[in-house]
Amino acid sequence: MDLGPRRMTTEARREQLLAFGRQHFAEHGYEAMPMDAIAERAGVSKGLLYHYFGNQRGFYMETVRAVTDEVIAITEPPADQPFDQAFRVMVTRFVGYVQEQGEIYTALVRGGLGSDSEVNELLDRVRVTSMNRILERLGLHQPSALSRIAIYGWVSLVENGCAEWTVTGGASPRQLIDLFISSFQPVLDVLQSEQCV
Amino acid sequence: MDLGPRRMTTEARREQLLAFGRQHFAEHGYEAMPMDAIAERAGVSKGLLYHYFGNQRGFYMETVRAVTDEVIAITEPPADQPFDQAFRVMVTRFVGYVQEQGEIYTALVRGGLGSDSEVNELLDRVRVTSMNRILERLGLHQPSALSRIAIYGWVSLVENGCAEWTVTGGASPRQLIDLFISSFQPVLDVLQSEQCV
DNA sequence: TTCGCTTGTTGACGAATCGTCAATAGTGGT
DNA sequence: ACCACTATTGACGATTCGTCAACAAGCGAA
Numbered sequence: 001m002d003l004g005p006r007r008m009t010t011e012a013r014r015e016q017l018l019a020f021g022r023q024h025f026a027e028h029g030y031e032a033m034p035m036d037a038i039a040e041r042a043g044v045s046k047g048l049l050y051h052y053f054g055n056q057r058g059f060y061m062e063t064v065r066a067v068t069d070e071v072i073a074i075t076e077p078p079a080d081q082p083f084d085q086a087f088r089v090m091v092t093r094f095v096g097y098v099q100e101q102g103e104i105y106t107a108l109v110r111g112g113l114g115s116d117s118e119v120n121e122l123l124d125r126v127r128v129t130s131m132n133r134i135l136e137r138l139g140l141h142q143p144s145a146l147s148r149i150a151i152y153g154w155v156s157l158v159e160n161g162c163a164e165w166t167v168t169g170g171a172s173p174r175q176l177i178d179l180f181i182s183s184f185q186p187v188l189d190v191l192q193s194e195q196c197v
Numbered sequence: 198m199d200l201g202p203r204r205m206t207t208e209a210r211r212e213q214l215l216a217f218g219r220q221h222f223a224e225h226g227y228e229a230m231p232m233d234a235i236a237e238r239a240g241v242s243k244g245l246l247y248h249y250f251g252n253q254r255g256f257y258m259e260t261v262r263a264v265t266d267e268v269i270a271i272t273e274p275p276a277d278q279p280f281d282q283a284f285r286v287m288v289t290r291f292v293g294y295v296q297e298q299g300e301i302y303t304a305l306v307r308g309g310l311g312s313d314s315e316v317n318e319l320l321d322r323v324r325v326t327s328m329n330r331i332l333e334r335l336g337l338h339q340p341s342a343l344s345r346i347a348i349y350g351w352v353s354l355v356e357n358g359c360a361e362w363t364v365t366g367g368a369s370p371r372q373l374i375d376l377f378i379s380s381f382q383p384v385l386d387v388l389q390s391e392q393c394v
Numbered sequence: 395t396t397c398g399c400t401t402g403t404t405g406a407c408g409a410a411t412c413g414t415c416a417a418t419a420g421t422g423g424t
Numbered sequence: 425a426c427c428a429c430t431a432t433t434g435a436c437g438a439t440t441c442g443t444c445a446a447c448a449a450g451c452g453a454a
Contacts, residue, residue: 006419149368171343252441408441416433416436423426423429
């Protein structure tokens with residue numbers, strides 16, 4: 001598959017393998033294929049994968065982490081704008097990301113891939129990061145449990161709504177964005193009733 | 198662990214093993230422990246587990262199915278009530294179920310347990326069933342993609358909100374129920390704008 | 395009670411996969 | 425051209441999966 005130079009710098013090889021892993025796991029899922037076969041598809045030896053990622057789960061985890069880090073970076077809301085606007089930017093960027101990288105991201109979130117608690121922590125980092133960003137922008141530094149649950153739930157709505165969108169299609173990005181933003185209103189109501197107490 | 202009679206009827210043994218599996222997988226997750234060890238904990242031989250469930254995934258899947266079937270049965274909305282009321286019943290029963298069986302259900306949904314696409318289909322059955330029930334009660338027999346995405350997203354909000362609730366606590370069932378019901382309003386708006394076209 | 399048949403149950407086995415490690419072979423520096 | 429360094433390999437031991445022929449617990453009949 002590779003056909004490039006047999007010996008690469010550590011960094012280049014690592015990125016190449018992660019890029020491959022992203023494609024591979026999105027398509028085949030975690031542990032659907034033995035490491036021997038995965039390595040062969042990647043054009044390297046099994047030993048090399050173990051050398052770079054420790055074990056099978058390690059390879060999968062690093063791949064997932066690369067994607068989640070990307071999502072977190074992309075959805076960073078602009079700092080110099082009022083909440084409403086920054087919020088819309090955040091949602092828009094997320095939907096845009098899903099539109100482009102949809103299949104891979106969905107395969108990830110849906111758990112079409114395998115997972116254990118560690119992998120789930122990675123995925124949860126995306127949700128918690130989004131939640132904290134929203135709380136911070138709203139100036140809620142000590143939110144109640146209910147507030148956190150409300151935002152967390154909304155983030156899940158966005159995530160899974162997008163996942164479903166990737167599968168079924170049939171709606172424009174704009175429609176999705178509007179849906180997500182209007183869905184936030186009840187959550188915002190909870191947060192504000194919070195603030196008054 | 199067992200200490201009961203060594204030889205049981207097929208049905209009794211099967212239910213005993215499923216009850217054990219529910220506890221075990223909620224605590225240890227899928228594939229965290231070899232089948233030998235699982236069997237030992239269950240007080241039976243490894244061969245018996247394979248006899249009843251075919252393979253490791255089979256045992257896990259049947260366990261998950263038992264739980265998801267339970268959820269689907271419990272959240273069946275009453276047929277003889279108007280939408281608003283039936284809807285509230287549905288949400289209330291779900292929250293009640295999570296309150297009682299929370300840890301097991303959450304371990305399942307969160308994927309603190311492992312999963313592959315087959316397992317995920319099982320979990321998705323719960324969401325899709327809820328979605329279809331709502332659509333049916335509303336008389337929407339040919340919903341647009343956006344409508345389906347909206348409801349699916351809302352179901353995910355409920356699911357993950359409850360999961361978070363199980364972990365963090367700090368809110369009353371009533372608060373959760375109200376949150377979920379008010380969160381449905383924007384979704385309902387989408388559905389109704391649909392209906393007019 | 396004893397025999398015998400049905401079937402729930404077992405544990406040792408072969409196959410497959412994981413993860414390791416000493417050996418190999420590119421690559422850059424001198 | 426040589427050397428030192430390290431990226432890379434593939435065979436190996438260990439672990440786990442899933443199978444299967446043998447075992448034995450219960451029940452009915454004699």
